[in-house]
Amino acid sequence: MSLISVGMPLYNAEKFVEQALDCLLRQTHTDLEIIISDNCSTDNTVAIVERYAAADTRLKLFRQPENLGPIPNFQFVVEQARGDYFMWRSYDDWSDDNYIETLAAVLDSNRAVDLAVGKVIRANNESQIEGGQELAAYKPTAGFRDSIDMIKASHPGWMYGLFRRAPILATINEVVRDFPHVWGWDHLILFPFASRNRVAGHYGTRFFQRETGISSDRYRPKPAAAQIELARSFYRFCRRDYDKSDASRVQKLAMGIFLLKHTSSCTEKFTRTLRILLGLRRP
Template sequence: MSSRLISIGMPIYNGGKSVQRALDGLLGQTYPHFELIISDNASTDGVTQAISEEYAQRDSRIRLTRQPVNLGAVPNFLWVLNEAKGTYFMWAADDDFWSANYLEKLAARLDEVPEAILATPQVQVATTFRNGEKEQEIVPAAPEGGREAIIEAYIQNFKSCIWIYGLYRTDWVQKHAAEWHNYPPVGGDVVWLWGVILKERIVGNSQATFFYTANHNARKELTYRENVEMCGEMFYHMFRLSWRQLPARDRWRGLVNACRHYYRHHLFRKDLLITSIRITRIALLWCWIGLETGVRRTISRLLPSFARRGNHIAETGSSAVEAPGYRDSPPEQRHAT
């Protein structure tokens, strides 16, 4: 058994009694060399704070921090990562569960393959739909056979994005996780993991099982336009990552794979193209969204040049009219798109 320290980052918010089940699963691991970093994102239910404080007093491996204000979901995920001190790192949600050998098996897999940055488990997904129906599904661990086999597995089953809860090398993930900020809040994990798969070595161990809970009733239901915008933004980023991260000989294949993933799991699965009317609507909406984005970016690029011209005219004694409040606004607002 490996003796490396593993850091577990658990960002929590109003998890209620499910936090207790998650903590029991982590503290019951056969691998004892870990630290558990809990960040309570200013929970308001009372139960979450009480349970986490009780467990922190009981086990010295737990480091509990209660945030004074809500940081947001992604910043809270990154906060626990930045606090990690171990050689390996994993994220843990407050409503999931793990087989008792989870840490032991994934750590051993990373020890076996020094060039791998992520070891993925087998995932058992329990989904509760809005109509009350429930579904169980098994998502295999990352297959052997190289990057092409892993890309194919990722395309065939969109729930493979749950591999993101595998075990990482801490130094690598601390350098690259902030890239998540570049992607949409909804679906950003899918895009980020796509980039990881394209450029890094990933391994799997089917002896470790992750029990993932997907409750659609607890999620915000997106409107048609929000779905279209989210899918379009994900498509753009997956396309861009495929073009920039793959060698020239593999770029077109990467773009085709990005198209396949996008169509299979975000257009077809969400029924966005179920009728000719919807196809027309999505095409027109994309054109409109693209026009809006183009106009905003054009304006943001022109404003600095107008400001520089105004400065030159002022220096020569002439008068110029500047955009109201432009000079007083911070740079990040002036160049926002």
């Protein structure tokens, strides 16, 4: 059994962090390091985590001297990781007890896969709904059409799957460097993996993503100028990343056209932005 790193970036997490930690400590894969970075919480988060860390040496608590911002805090926990595999876990999400073990087996069995994902369940106080689409069986000879299908099937909850540490560290470093926004960054984290057919799914285990609406209220840009800048940064990042792939020139052009169409049809914030850019409605 090999060491797997779990990173938990925290800020004012007292409401649900015990549930999240209990879930991790119940995992059937027990060789874990749980890296917790507190981003200057003002509630009882640190006291709760210190109590858990005193009882289980697998927990490592880092207290930031000043608030790093949300995305650099996600970056920090990856930088501290020592395992070959890495997983983020939010303070308000949970999973089946076999989640890490099941996804690790997917990565162990196929070196061409850099991200293993389970079944995503969107959860709130009233219901639990399956999110995203199940992937077809992984094909090592997958082509451009398969990349498009994988992007269509992707779900933000895949960000909490199990990654190989080296490629996710490189990706989060690029996102922090080149994308100065919080809204939409999870899709950029997934884009290099989905666009290169480096994702495989196993639907015998579930990840429960709690929907609180906090991200939309706090980080979604509202002024037209901010929406336009977000869209420009988003598409620029995708173009630069895909230009580094071994896709043909025609495929790279086709990917750019597909992303414009796909994001404008399935993501309301880009629909609104594109209408502004095209002059179809006044900002």
